[in-house]
Amino acid sequence: MTKNNILLLVQDLNLVSSLKKENAITFLFPIKDYAIGFPKTFSIDEIKEEAFIFVNRIMDNETIASFKSFLNELPPHIKGIVFDDLGVLNILIEHPHNLTKILFLNHLNCNYESINAYLEYVDSVVVSPDLTFTEIDEILLKSHKPLVLYTFGHVNIMYSRRTLLTNYNAHFNLKVPNQATLEEEITKQKLKIIENPYGTVIYTARPFNALSLRAKPNVLYNLINTVFLTNEEVKEILTSEDNLETKYPYKYLSMKNTIVKIKEEEK
Amino acid sequence: MIELLAPAGNLERLKIAYLYGADAVYIGGYNYSLRANAINFSLAELKEAVSFAHNLQKKIYVTVNIVLHNKEIEGLVPYLQELASIGVDAVILSDIAVVKAITKNKINLEIHLSTQASTLNYEAALFYKKLGVKRIVLAREASREDIKIIKEKTSLDLEAFIQGAMCTSFSGKCVLSNVTTNRDSNRGGCAQICRWTFKINDEKNVFSMTPKDLNMSRYLEDMMNIGINSFKVEGRMRSIYYIATVVYEYRKLIDKILNSTITESDILYSNDIINRCANRESTPQFYDKLPTHNEQYYLGREEISNQDFLGLVLETIDNKTLIEERNFFKKGDEVEFFGPNIEPISYKINKIYNENMEEIEVARHPQMKVYLEVPTKLPNGSMMRLKVFDKKDYL
Numbered sequence: 001m002t003k004n005n006i007l008l009l010v011q012d013l014n015l016v017s018s019l020k021k022e023n024a025i026t027f028l029f030p031i032k033d034y035a036i037g038f039p040k041t042f043s044i045d046e047i048k049e050e051a052f053i054f055v056n057r058i059m060d061n062e063t064i065a066s067f068k069s070f071l072n073e074l075p076p077h078i079k080g081i082v083f084d085d086l087g088v089l090n091i092l093i094e095h096p097h098n099l100t101k102i103l104f105l106n107h108l109n110c111n112y113e114s115i116n117a118y119l120e121y122v123d124s125v126v127v128s129p130d131l132t133f134t135e136i137d138e139i140l141l142k143s144h145k146p147l148v149l150y151t152f153g154h155v156n157i158m159y160s161r162r163t164l165l166t167n168y169n170a171h172f173n174l175k176v177p178n179q180a181t182l183e184e185e186i187t188k189q190k191l192k193i194i195e196n197p198y199g200t201v202i203y204t205a206r207p208f209n210a211l212s213l214r215a216k217p218n219v220l221y222n223l224i225n226t227v228f229l230t231n232e233e234v235k236e237i238l239t240s241e242d243n244l245e246t247k248y249p250y251k252y253l254s255m256k257n258t259i260v261k262i263k264e265e266e267k
Numbered sequence: 268m269i270e271l272l273a274p275a276g277n278l279e280r281l282k283i284a285y286l287y288g289a290d291a292v293y294i295g296g297y298n299y300s301l302r303a304n305a306i307n308f309s310l311a312e313l314k315e316a317v318s319f320a321h322n323l324q325k326k327i328y329v330t331v332n333i334v335l336h337n338k339e340i341e342g343l344v345p346y347l348q349e350l351a352s353i354g355v356d357a358v359i360l361s362d363i364a365v366v367k368a369i370t371k372n373k374i375n376l377e378i379h380l381s382t383q384a385s386t387l388n389y390e391a392a393l394f395y396k397k398l399g400v401k402r403i404v405l406a407r408e409a410s411r412e413d414i415k416i417i418k419e420k421t422s423l424d425l426e427a428f429i430q431g432a433m434c435t436s437f438s439g440k441c442v443l444s445n446v447t448t449n450r451d452s453n454r455g456g457c458a459q460i461c462r463w464t465f466k467i468n469d470e471k472n473v474f475s476m477t478p479k480d481l482n483m484s485r486y487l488e489d490m491m492n493i494g495i496n497s498f499k500v501e502g503r504m505r506s507i508y509y510i511a512t513v514v515y516e517y518r519k520l521i522d523k524i525l526n527s528t529i530t531e532s533d534i535l536y537s538n539d540i541i542n543r544c545a546n547r548e549s550t551p552q553f554y555d556k557l558p559t560h561n562e563q564y565y566l567g568r569e570e571i572s573n574q575d576f577l578g579l580v581l582e583t584i585d586n587k588t589l590i591e592e593r594n595f596f597k598k599g600d601e602v603e604f605f606g607p608n609i610e611p612i613s614y615k616i617n618k619i620y621n622e623n624m625e626e627i628e629v630a631r632h633p634q635m636k637v638y639l640e641v642p643t644k645l646p647n648g649s650m651m652r653l654k655v656f657d658k659k660d661y662l
Contacts, residue, residue, distance in 0.1 A: 058406070058437050061416040064388040087390030107442055107453060111335045113364035130442055130453075131336065138337050158461075159440040161408045161553070164476050167560035172472045182465040182474060189447055193467075204446060253442075258451035 003214045006238065007082075007148060007221035009054060011040045015231045020049055025238070026221065027051040028082060034059075034067060037156050037194055037201030038227055039179060044075065052080035056104065057198055058159070059085050071097070082126065082148075093121055102126060102148055102220075106156060110135075112142040119145045124220045129155050129208060133254050136213070146220035149213045152237055153225025154192060155252055158202040165195040181205070192228060203228070208252035211243040270326075270497040271521055272426065273514050276307065276504055281316050281327075283507045286607040286648050288518030291326035292316075293359060295503060299331040299339065299346060301383070301455045314353045326356040330503075332381040334439065334453035335362045344368050351375045359404065361439060370399050377401050379426065383439040383453070387413060389420035402426055404499065407433055407481065408553045411493065418494030425494060429483035430513055430541065431501025433552060435461035435476045464566070477564040482549030484517070484538050488524045508576040508593070511650055512544040515605055532661035539656050546571055573653075577602060578630070578637075580649040587620070587638040588645055590630075596651075597629040604641065606649025613654055614641055 009028045010016055016027055027049065032041040034055040047053075053074075059067060064087045071091060080100030083089070092101055103109070103118050104126035115125045127139055129150035140147060169176055182191040182202070190205035207229065214222050226234050237244065273289035275281035284292045294316060295307045308316060313329065320327040329350055333339070343365065350358060351374050358376050360366060361383035369376050379402040380386060380395050387406045395403060402424035405414060409427070418425055434441065442452055443460040450456035467474035483490065487498065498521070500513055516537040523529040542549055550562045574594035581589045596602065598619055604612045619627050620638040630637045 058385050058408075058440070059388050060408075060410070060413050061388045062412075064390050068390075085388070085391060086384075086386075086394045087388040087392075090390040090394035093394070106440060108334055108362070108439055110453075111337045111340055111362075111364055113340050113367065114335065114362055117363045117367045130445060135337055157442045157446050158436045160436045160476070162435060162476070162478070162558055162563075164435070164563075167558075167563055168467070168472075168474055168565070171560040171563075171565050172470075174470060174472070176468060176470060180468050182467055184447060184460070185464050185466060185473070187447060191443075191446075191465075202443065253445055253449075256449065258445050258449050258454070258456065260451050260454045260456050 004216070004219045004222050007052065007223045008234075008238075009153070009223065009225040009227070011038065011226050012231060013046065015226065015234060016049065018231070019235075019238070022238075026080070028054050028223075030054040030056070033198075034063075034070070036159065036196060036198050037203070039194065041196075044073075044078070047078070050077045050079050052082055052100065052102075053078055054082050055088060056082075056084040056106065056156075058161070059087055064088075064091070067091070068095075071095075074099075089121055100124075104148075106159070112139045115139060115147065116142070116144050119143070124148050126150060126223060129210070130253050130258075132257060133210075133212070136254075137216075140216055140218045143218055146218050148221045148223050149210065149216065149219055150208070151210045151213050151222035151224055152248075153207050153223075154203040154205075154228050155208050156201050156203055157191075159199060160201075161199045163195055163197070164200040165193065204250070204252065206250035207248055208250055208254075209243065209245060209248035210252075210254060211237070211240075211245075268496075269491055269521055269525070271514065271517055272328075272497050272499045273510060274500055274503040274505065275316075275510065278308070278312055278316060278319075280505075280507050280510050282319060283511050283648065284514055285320065285323055285325055287511045287514040288607070289325070289514050291328060291356070291497070292320065293328040293330055293499075293503075295330045296346070296350075299333050299335075299343070299365075301330060301332050301453075301457075310349060310353075313350070313355070317354050321354065328357045328359055328379060329355045330359045330381070331365050332359050332361045332383050333455055334383075335364050336454070340364065344372055344374075347374050347376060348372070357402070363398070366398050366400070380404060381438075382406060382428065385437040385439055386417075389417045392417050392421045392423055396421055396423055402497070404428075406437065408437060411486075411489065411554055414490070414495065415493040424496045426497035426499050427483075427490060427495050428481055428501055429487065429490070429498045429517065430545075430549075431481055432547075433478040433481050435478055473566065475563070475565050478552070478558070479562050479564065480545055480547045480549035481552050482538065482541060482545075483551055483554065484520055484541060485534055486551055486554055487517075487520055488529065491524065506576075507579075508650060508652075509544055511605075512652075513541055516541050532658070536656060536658050536661040543573065543575065543655060546573075575653045575655065576650065577653060578651040580604070580606065580645045580647060580651065581636070582647050583644050584638075586640070588641040590637050590639055590651060592630045592635045592637060593633055595629065595631050596653075601654045602651050603654040604643075604645055604649050604651050606646045609646060609649065611658070612641075612643055612645070613657075614639075
């Protein structure tokens with residue numbers, strides 16, 4: 001099996017050190033003050049090797065202004081950017097950069113027309129992980145440029161500007177840490193929640209295993225998110241020839257179309 | 268021109284919204300619209316709605332605001348062309364595929380960017396402006412300062428929510444519903460998981476992220492001053508009573524601001540009326556500060572329903588007012604009428620007649636028709652509610 005290159009969203013510099021000789025891996029660092037939903041974010045000074053930066057905050061005016069300055073001061077070993085806010089896209093259009101530009105409009109890039117529209121402005125787009133594999137195949141077939149596929153990892157399924165854990169602690173006078181596990185009371189479904197001063201993110205409790213997408217055509221990168229994974233788990237995922245479906249069976253939303261109209265579903 | 272923009276999930280609600288003072292109404296078609304489980308409008312109903320609106324010289328916008336999947340692409344252009352041909356004034360959208368479908372095919376539709384796009388900074392607004400967007404419905408997370416700067420730097424028409432339910436999440440950035448129930452939040456099937464309750468770690472207190480509602484009645488004038496063009500009320504699933512009450516109160520407040528007669532008592536009174544009708548507590552949310560625990564509930568859904576809506580005025584016949592009953596009322600009750608272009612009228616029910624003009628003591632069956640002897644001729648479509656608040660108490 002010929003595998004595509006990996007975009008590895010990292011949390012641990014030790015992991016980066018141990019993998020930096022792997023040519024097929026591009027490291028993606030969530031950036032302090034501009035990324036959300038990570039136990040660990042990085043300042044630019046901490047990034048010593050060629051890498052991409054991950055910027056997934058929805059920014060207010062003050063933040064986008066400071067981000068503009070940040071972008072101008074990026075050192076040359078920062079080769080690419082993966083971002084969510086279209087304000088960032090506008091800055092990159094108005095002030096052209098040599099960075100590889102990848103748009104990750106979380107949950108919103110769900111069809112080939114939208115993706116091709118954004119590809120007029122960027123080098124690639126992360127296809128929404130909320131799709132079925134069949135939908136992803138059609139997108140790959142019709143995309144004008146190679147795309148990025150969310151291939152393994154816990155999925156960010158809710159992003160709030162509210163500091164939900166801080167608020168909960170304030171209301172009940174508690175000290176729940178800024179990272180916790182939720183269990184929905186009816187379905188008993190578990191979720192992971194994490195907060196920083198810029199808001200709160202909820203993740204799936206289990207990692208989404210889409211390793212079967214590693215050999216798809218028209219793919220620029222397979223994105224692997226290491227958040228909540230150990231370094232050993234990451235290394236196994238990176239090196240495994242099989243898709244590890246016994247160990248990681250969770251298929252997220254990839255196998256079944258979601259319901260849009262309840263009444264139609266009941267017919 | 269400041270616009271009061273109301274929601275409508277069907278034709279009856281649309282007509283009520285206009286009658287009670289909305290300048291514009293937004294609705295959804297059967298497809299491509301969030302709130303897929305509202306009744307929504309067929310193409311024939313859309314035509315009727317547009318005709319109704321334009322006869323009143325008012326505007327009508329259609330939501331095409333789902334996140335499209337591949338299979339929804341095929342019928343998109345014909346649908347947009349149909350909307351243009353029946354004369355809708357704008358479409359509210361969030362997916363760039365819809366923008367491109369309009370611009371590439373030169374479809375004559377004004378483009379409003381939905382709050383689903385979570386626009387919170389001027390750079391993002393400028394990107395959309397270049398695409399051909401005429402108006403931006405701001406992210407509900409936008410603060411006063413954000414709004415002011417976006418207006419100054421873009422000159423775009425800005426629309427902001429002033430009333431209604433809030434998402435916990437940035438709009439569009441939540442698929443809790445998809446994951447938990449397989450109902451697609453970004454295509455109209457949201458099951459509102461953020462209003463459910465959770466166990467967190469080993470804590471005894473349940474965790475909830477339920478936000479209180481939004482209510483901006485106190486900030487309308489300030490919002491006008493910083494450049495908001497359209498005040499939007501949330502709620503295409505809401506009842507005619509809710510729409511009538513909320514539109515009626517906000518219409519009064521806006522008009523009083525515009526003619527410089529607004530008083531503190533007007534705001535306090537309207538606030539109480541709106542809050543009671545909304546069933547949930549409400550706050551300005553992100554406008555003046557980052558919401559804290561005070562802007563949330565901690566026991567999941569905390570909705571207080573009431574039976575204030577007593578009846579709908581159908582017509583006046585021989586000095587008697589024909590009412591279609593909605594909730595129980597009886598002789599001796601203190602009630603209040605409010606309606607299109609009238610001030611609230613207090614009334615103590617002295618006699619009730621059934622359809623055979625026989626006097627009865629109570630009206631106990633929803634939809635039953637009864638006559639009251641109201642001394643004033645009320646406009647058709649007026650509503651009778653329990654009198655809970657008296658404007659005199661606010662003076």
